[in-house]
Amino acid sequence: xxxxxxxxxxxxxxxxxxxxxxxxxxxxxxxxxxxxxxxxxxxxxxxxxxxxxxxxxxxxxxxxxxxxxxxxxxxxxxxxxxxxxxxxxxxxxxxxxxxxxxxxxxxxxxxxxxxxxxxxxxxxxxxxxxxxxxxxxxxxxxxxxxxxxxxxxxxxxxxxxxxxxxxxxxxxxxxxxxxxxxxxxxxxxxxxxxxxxxxxxxxxxxxxxxxxxxxxxxxxxxxxxxxxxxxxxxxxxxxxxxxxxxxxxxxxxxxxxxxxxxxxxxxxxxxxxxxxxxxxxxxxxxxxxxxxxxxxxxxxx
Amino acid sequence: xxxxxxxxxxxxxxxxxxxxxxxxxxxxxxxxxxxxxxxxxxxxxxxxxxxxxxxxxxxxxxxxxxxxxxxxxxxxxxxxxxxxxxxxxxxxxxxxxxxxxxxxxxxxxxxxxxxxxxxxxxxxxxxxxxxxxxxxxxxxxxxxxxxxxxxxxxxxxxxxxxxxxxxxxxxxxxxxxxxxxxxxxxxxxxxxxxxxxxxxxxxxxxxxxxxxxxxxxxxxxxxxx
Numbered sequence: 001x002x003x004x005x006x007x008x009x010x011x012x013x014x015x016x017x018x019x020x021x022x023x024x025x026x027x028x029x030x031x032x033x034x035x036x037x038x039x040x041x042x043x044x045x046x047x048x049x050x051x052x053x054x055x056x057x058x059x060x061x062x063x064x065x066x067x068x069x070x071x072x073x074x075x076x077x078x079x080x081x082x083x084x085x086x087x088x089x090x091x092x093x094x095x096x097x098x099x100x101x102x103x104x105x106x107x108x109x110x111x112x113x114x115x116x117x118x119x120x121x122x123x124x125x126x127x128x129x130x131x132x133x134x135x136x137x138x139x140x141x142x143x144x145x146x147x148x149x150x151x152x153x154x155x156x157x158x159x160x161x162x163x164x165x166x167x168x169x170x171x172x173x174x175x176x177x178x179x180x181x182x183x184x185x186x187x188x189x190x191x192x193x194x195x196x197x198x199x200x201x202x203x204x205x206x207x208x209x210x211x212x213x214x215x216x217x218x219x220x221x222x223x224x225x226x227x228x229x230x231x232x233x234x235x236x237x238x239x240x241x242x243x244x245x246x247x248x249x250x251x252x253x254x255x256x257x258x259x260x261x262x263x264x265x266x267x268x269x270x271x272x273x274x275x276x277x278x279x280x281x282x283x284x285x286x287x288x289x290x291x292x293x294x295x296x297x298x299x300x301x
Numbered sequence: 302x303x304x305x306x307x308x309x310x311x312x313x314x315x316x317x318x319x320x321x322x323x324x325x326x327x328x329x330x331x332x333x334x335x336x337x338x339x340x341x342x343x344x345x346x347x348x349x350x351x352x353x354x355x356x357x358x359x360x361x362x363x364x365x366x367x368x369x370x371x372x373x374x375x376x377x378x379x380x381x382x383x384x385x386x387x388x389x390x391x392x393x394x395x396x397x398x399x400x401x402x403x404x405x406x407x408x409x410x411x412x413x414x415x416x417x418x419x420x421x422x423x424x425x426x427x428x429x430x431x432x433x434x435x436x437x438x439x440x441x442x443x444x445x446x447x448x449x450x451x452x453x454x455x456x457x458x459x460x461x462x463x464x465x466x467x468x469x470x471x472x473x474x475x476x477x478x479x480x481x482x483x484x485x486x487x488x489x490x491x492x493x494x495x496x497x498x499x500x501x502x503x504x505x506x507x508x509x510x511x512x513x514x515x516x517x518x519x520x521x522x523x524x525x526x
Contacts, residue, residue: 202392205392210454
């Protein structure tokens with residue numbers, strides 16, 4: 001296709017939007033709203049995820065070794081832990097190390113533990129950091145029955161809660177996103193159907209003078225994609241404004257936990273490229289899906 | 302140029318629109334296809350434009366086998382066929398010039414070529430003074446001439462005119478018909494589909510008469526006009 005023709009068809013597509021300005025505005029409105037909701041939930045999810053990761057990192061599994069365990073058993077346990085998946089880090093704390101650690105923890109009163117070196121009551125342990133809290137139960141179970149293991153201290157309740165929250169959010173989020181995508185596609189494809197109707201005379205003539213399918217369809221695809229891109233840019237602007245003003249609002253409020261939330265918010269500068277990228281991709285995909293749907297159904301060439 | 306062999310067309314519900322039709326039209330001929338409504342004229346046109354396929358038989362137009370051709374070849378067949386309709390089918394928001402240019406733009410012709418060719422064709426149909434006038438300010442005859450100009454942009458081998466004078470005052474009809482004969486003299490095959498016996502009789506061209514989906518007569522014209 002030659003450049004001048006391509007330019008002509010693209011201009012045609014954009015003028016289609018103006019031709020049906022009411023419906024185009026409705027399409028842009030609903031798609032923008034969808035993107036804002038989806039993008040907003042996405043940003044919320046990313047921030048929660050970030051918060052969870054920091055909570056997760058503060059928690060570790062402590063596997064206490066039995067008092068009577070042999071050196072061989074301790075080594076075997078070490079090798080076994082090393083072979084486990086989802087353990088991102090681990091280290092061994094001997095009885096002596098544990099005592100030093102405890103003394104440090106007690107600070108000034110650490111002297112109370114003096115003289116225990118020879119009769120150390122503190123157990124040796126392995127400290128494990130996991131790559132994700134969702135693996136916690138599985139790993140605890142597999143270690144519990146291992147030879148030489150006494151007890152295991154792990155934040156299983158927290159893990160359950162956090163994983164549960166994440167799963168629910170994911171399922172709910174997917175359902176909402178699905179509904180919104182379908183709704184926007186339907187509204188946009190109706191808009192394009194109206195344009196097809198308004199342009200039926202031209203389409204009919206194009207057919208008889210021997211325009212190829214591509215030429216007849218392109219303006220309508222351009223129309224869909226342009227609606228998508230405009231919505232993406234609008235949604236980005238709104239999301240940007242909301243994110244920034246929420247950050248400022250939280251930082252200035254007297255409510256202390258909100259202030260601490262604002263300090264742990266991921267800066268928009270780290271996120272904007274994903275937000276605009278995601279919006280543009282979603283806008284273009286939804287726009288072209290909607291236009292090809294109506295073209296397929298209503299344009300008999 | 303146009304060849305229908307044993308062509309039948311049945312529609313669902315048992316309508317036999319065309320029944321074993323044989324038509325041969327040579328390059329450079331001027332032919333009327335005559336018949337009242339329901340005789341099968343519209344079906345014939347739809348088949349020629351490859352809007353529909355025959356139920357039986359074969360159709361060849363300008364070296365295209367319409368039954369066997371690929372779908373994406375259809376636009377190229379249609380560029381060999383300039384079509385003129387009874388209701389002109391001009392775009393009201395475009396001037397005469399733009400209406401003709403539109404047909405070229407949507408078939409991937411360069412802007413330079415469009416600027417060169419549109420005035421030339423409008424001159425052929427005698428509208429060089431009304432290039433930038435909108436259809437509603439033109440008479441029926443003039444509108445039909447714009448439509449004819451549009452049909453000519455691709456330098457088609459065949460002009461198909463469907464009741465071209467149906468919406469035009471009788472005195473202006475003659476002008477359109479004369480224009481079609483002019484175009485025919487330049488070597489283009491012209492097929493005029495009409496129900497108007499008087500129109501066909503007035504010019505002594507070949508006339509194929511359809512009735513109930515069959516060819517009932519095919520009279521060679523004496524010398525044309």
